Amino acid sequence: MIRALVIFLSVYVALVIQEFLPPLPFLDNARLFLVPAIFCYGALWLPYPAVLGLAVYTGLLSDLAFLHVVDDRVEIGLGWSILFYVFAGTILHALRLLRTDHRWEIHCLASGAVTFLLLLGQYLMVCLRREAFHLDGTVVWHIAGPTVAALLLAPVVFHFLQLWPGGFQARTPGRSRLKR
Secondary structure, three states: OOOHHHHHHHHHHHHHHHHHOOEHHHHOOOOOOOOOHHHHHHHHOOOOOHHHHHHHHHHHHHHHHHOOEEEOEEEEHHHHHHHHHHHHHHHHHHHHHHHHOOOOHHHHHHHHHHHHHHHHHHHHHHHHHHHOOOOOOHHHHHHHHHHHHHHHHHHHHHHHHHOOOOOOOOOOOOOOOOOO
């Protein structure tokens, strides 16, 4: 229960923090996204009903933060991130079976994939609304840069969230029924 509350609070705090982080000049001024890494951690650790709640909560906060209106036209609509996070959370929760001994590698790869697909989805949505497809180096770096940053940041997020209550659960070796 405490871990779920920490994850929900971490999503909100990460959304606020990432708004104040400066662009990364070595990645062509791409922004750093913290929320997908925290969401992936929650999707891999929480029970499925909590994952669905986390997906709705994360998607709603992300949609409100990235609501993009140009000339009285909404380009990135409200609600699509909720569907994206529900779909991603369902897949990640299914991948939970692969994480047998609390390894960080699956979380790292999932954070990169979710960040990439989220930014690609936002870019395609804007292109469809504007009815124009423009791809150059800046667009590629604004999608690939945060993906690479998410891959590098995911182990830090994983180990930070492991410090909270219930993070490292003591593993008891299997006991034999036979007494010695």
